[in-house]
Amino acid sequence: MSLLEVKSLEVRFGHGEKQVQALYGVDLSIDAGEIVGLVGESGSGKTVTSLALMGLLDPKSAEVGGTAVLDGAPLWDERGRRRPRSKVPMAMVFQEPMTALDPVFTVGSQLVETLRVRRAMGRRQARAEALELLEAVGISDPTARMRAHPHELSGGMRQRVMIAIALACEPKLLIADEPTTAVDVTIQAQLLDLIRGLARERGMAVLFVTHDLGVVAETCDRMITMYAGRVVERGPVVEVLAEPAHPYTAGLLSALPAAAERHARLATIPGRVPPPGTEITGCVFAPRCSHRRDVCDQPQELLPHGDGREVRCIRASEIQFEGVQV
Amino acid sequence: MTTSKEPLLSLDRLSVRYPVGRRKTLTAVDGVSLSVREGETLGLIGESGSGKSTVARAIVGLAPVSGGTVRWEGKDVSSLGRRERRDFVESVQMIFQDPHSALDPRRTILQSVREPMDTMGRRKKSERRDVAVKALEDVGLSAQMLDRYPHQLSGGQKQRANIARALVTDPRVLICDESVAALDVALQAEILNLLQDLKDEYELTVIFISHDLSVVSHLADRISVMYLGRIVELGGTEDLMDHTLHPYSEALLSAQPLVDPASRGERIILRGDIPSPLSPPPGCRFNTRCPHAVASCRESDPQLLTITPGHSAACLRIDELHGLGVREVPT
Numbered sequence: 001m002s003l004l005e006v007k008s009l010e011v012r013f014g015h016g017e018k019q020v021q022a023l024y025g026v027d028l029s030i031d032a033g034e035i036v037g038l039v040g041e042s043g044s045g046k047t048v049t050s051l052a053l054m055g056l057l058d059p060k061s062a063e064v065g066g067t068a069v070l071d072g073a074p075l076w077d078e079r080g081r082r083r084p085r086s087k088v089p090m091a092m093v094f095q096e097p098m099t100a101l102d103p104v105f106t107v108g109s110q111l112v113e114t115l116r117v118r119r120a121m122g123r124r125q126a127r128a129e130a131l132e133l134l135e136a137v138g139i140s141d142p143t144a145r146m147r148a149h150p151h152e153l154s155g156g157m158r159q160r161v162m163i164a165i166a167l168a169c170e171p172k173l174l175i176a177d178e179p180t181t182a183v184d185v186t187i188q189a190q191l192l193d194l195i196r197g198l199a200r201e202r203g204m205a206v207l208f209v210t211h212d213l214g215v216v217a218e219t220c221d222r223m224i225t226m227y228a229g230r231v232v233e234r235g236p237v238v239e240v241l242a243e244p245a246h247p248y249t250a251g252l253l254s255a256l257p258a259a260a261e262r263h264a265r266l267a268t269i270p271g272r273v274p275p276p277g278t279e280i281t282g283c284v285f286a287p288r289c290s291h292r293r294d295v296c297d298q299p300q301e302l303l304p305h306g307d308g309r310e311v312r313c314i315r316a317s318e319i320q321f322e323g324v325q326v
Numbered sequence: 327m328t329t330s331k332e333p334l335l336s337l338d339r340l341s342v343r344y345p346v347g348r349r350k351t352l353t354a355v356d357g358v359s360l361s362v363r364e365g366e367t368l369g370l371i372g373e374s375g376s377g378k379s380t381v382a383r384a385i386v387g388l389a390p391v392s393g394g395t396v397r398w399e400g401k402d403v404s405s406l407g408r409r410e411r412r413d414f415v416e417s418v419q420m421i422f423q424d425p426h427s428a429l430d431p432r433r434t435i436l437q438s439v440r441e442p443m444d445t446m447g448r449r450k451k452s453e454r455r456d457v458a459v460k461a462l463e464d465v466g467l468s469a470q471m472l473d474r475y476p477h478q479l480s481g482g483q484k485q486r487a488n489i490a491r492a493l494v495t496d497p498r499v500l501i502c503d504e505s506v507a508a509l510d511v512a513l514q515a516e517i518l519n520l521l522q523d524l525k526d527e528y529e530l531t532v533i534f535i536s537h538d539l540s541v542v543s544h545l546a547d548r549i550s551v552m553y554l555g556r557i558v559e560l561g562g563t564e565d566l567m568d569h570t571l572h573p574y575s576e577a578l579l580s581a582q583p584l585v586d587p588a589s590r591g592e593r594i595i596l597r598g599d600i601p602s603p604l605s606p607p608p609g610c611r612f613n614t615r616c617p618h619a620v621a622s623c624r625e626s627d628p629q630l631l632t633i634t635p636g637h638s639a640a641c642l643r644i645d646e647l648h649g650l651g652v653r654e655v656p657t
Contacts, residue, residue: 041510041511041512041513042510154599154600155374156599157599184373184374184537184600185373185537185538185539185578185581185582185583186373186577186578186581186595186596187373187599188581188583189580189581189583189593189595189596190595190596190597192583193595211510211511212511212583213511213585214540214582214583214584214585215583216585217583217584217585217586217587218583218584218587219583241585241586251512252511252512253585255511255512255514255515256511256515256540256585257514257515257518257540257541257543257544257545258540258544258582258584258585262543262544262563262564263522263544263545265519265522266515266516266518266519266544267515268512268515268516268519269512272480324585324586
């Protein structure tokens with residue numbers, strides 16, 4: 001049993017006739033200390049997946065189905081009642097640290113608050129722990145930084161503070177939703193290094209949501225490609241990137257400028273991700289796929305494809321895609 | 327590519343300073359000299375705060391030029407006559423990062439694309455619609471998009487509309503400021519292909535600003551690396567990528583996440599952030615983060631010097647780090 005086991009996660013938005021389905025039976029498992037990348041274009045369902053797990057979807061408008069078990073305890077029961085968030089060893093880091101931090105409180109007070117609520121610490125103990133956490137995420141001179149307001153920090157520092165606050169919850173699972181998209185490459189390299197280090201040292205599982213395959217290759221152990229609310233491919237990063245089995249993963253990979261020769265035309269994926277609620281009976285990717293055949297009109301299952309890999313493409317064994325040697 | 331002639335656009339010790347508070351100034355661009363040759367694609371890269379966007383904005387007049395000159399075909403743009411000025415404004419067009427905020431939400435796509443011609447009084451009124459429609463067609467937007475409003479378009483379509491709007495005045499220089507940063511990979515590839523096509527079709531000179539090295543190196547003929555308001559390295563793309571001279575460019579190259587990390591050598595992870603342009607460090611501006619910094623780097627300020635033909639860098643220790651002008655060709 002893995003640390004996180006998600007079975008047939010479904011999310012629907014809205015009510016009655018206007019209800020649209022955003023996730024279709026997503027299965028997911030992450031072991032302790034493992035970093036799993038969740039990739040796909042915007043609209044593919046990767047953020048909805050992480051928000052559903054975190055319990056951040058508004059229960060008035062979103063209906064979450066399926067089961068999710070973290071560290072042996074379910075995140076919600078059969079009737080959909082969630083365990084109180086403060087009891088679940090899970091934390092999330094968002095893309096934009098400036099909007100996730102409260103601008104009117106100091107970094108220190110936000111950290112201390114989290115520690116007092118989540119770990120029932122006293123003021124003094126929380127302060128000492130906060131200093132340690134800031135140090136753990138690589139912030140120099142933590143005593144001075146405790147007194148700083150978010151606007152006084154750079155983007156990279158703010159994201160480190162966010163990670164420190166996440167760590168304050170002693171998470172067994174960290175969900176990182178595009179945590180490095182808003183920062184510069186040099187800072188991104190620092191943050192990726194930090195996240196990798198924390199996962200290894202603390203045995204923390206990380207669900208890393210990103211659209212950047214380069215980041216996945218550098219950081220993750222396994223990857224999951226999502227498309228139109230479904231998992232279309234999953235497997236170890238090295239193998240998936242070396243030999244993508246799903247045309248969508250292959251398409252994302254060949255659209256990267258780094259993979260192409262200078263000035264050469266880049267491969268594109270024609271068309272768009274279908275909006276949630278679109279009725280699709282056959283393969284979801286077929287309308288954009290250049291390898292489409294008649295067999296693609298039937299519903300596609302996620303089928304095993306070699307060792308530890310799965311792919312939702314009936315033609316996967318017939319087609320060879322060019323990958324990159326990792 | 328033409329190299330013999332006068333450069334189309336050139337910057338001569340361009341500085342942009344903003345007053346902040348009492349007797350304090352922020353130097354966003356500090357003495358940048360750069361020439362853009364007709365027909366080339368020049369890439370400008372650097373972290374946020376490096377001044378790359380400010381350079382672009384100073385060229386088109388969106389940022390105040392505090393020192394130095396911008397020359398258009400050899401003439402200082404600040405002393406252009408009315409007609410020449412108009413010519414210059416029409417010839418240099420810019421595409422911005424966020425396609426959504428660059429379009430007026432209350433105008434249809436056609437109105438927005440027509441607008442530059444309306445304001446500049448360009449062409450007969452009756453022709454303007456046709457020119458706009460042609461430009462929209464060239465960027466791959468069909469006739470049914472004409473009367474839509476920006477909120478009805480996807481991100482990629484909006485960016486296409488922005489590109490179309492930049493094309494209607496028959497520009498010679500197109501400045502793309504992080505124009506693909508907000509797009510998904512697949513869309514990014516489409517827009518990059520489109521820019522390449524348009525460059526050929528409209529015979530454009532392109533200044534491409536991005537923090538994404540893989541994008542810049544894909545498009546650009548030459549690359550200029552900026553750090554804290556200065557150019558630290560400038561050279562042909564192949565040259566700069568394969569024989570990187572400046573430690574900052576090296577770090578930038580190495581920080582780029584690659585799908586095949588094994589293809590890169592040892593990873594250099596810079597410590598700390600880019601210093602505040604309000605108080606740049608003395609000496610070489612990169613010394614606070616440079617893995618090779620020595621005492622002299624904190625004292626003297628390196629100048630941008632030509633190291634090999636067409637490739638220059640601003641680093642005091644270049645001789646020591648790379649051997650005196652001698653090029654080893656690694657296999």
